[in-house]
Amino acid sequence: MSTTDTMLGSPSSFDGVRTLDVRTDHGDVEVVGADVTDVRVTRRARGAGPRVESWGDGSLTVGLVCDDTGSICGPIRDTAESHTDYAFVVPRDIEVTIRSDHGDVTVRGVTGKVDARTETGRLRQDAPAPG
Incomplete structure (x- = not known):
């Protein structure tokens, strides 16, 4: 599967995703692990905020x-x-990386590797739910 970049019209669910990487300056990010097989996303735009999402290869x-070569990001x-x-x-076992400068970050119920950081926002990372 090739990687697709889009500003608008991204799907609300993504199949086959094993890693999630989110970068934002001001946006809040919440990630909840559940008994699902796809990644489902809800977006809330504030103003005309820029948005880029790329997916493919898990x-x-x-x-x-x-850039066009994919080597400089x-x-x-x-x-x-x-x-x-x-x-x-x-999915509970997904690998998650989140970097936010000023947004709040919440991670709950994820059993995979999590690397979540925010500079001035609030960080809340709960232990995974049993099961």
């Missing part, structure tokens, strides 16, 4: 823009007035 990447820039908040429902 990965979903949010908020990174790459950098985060999109959003503002407090113009950004997108994300809520994900994911």
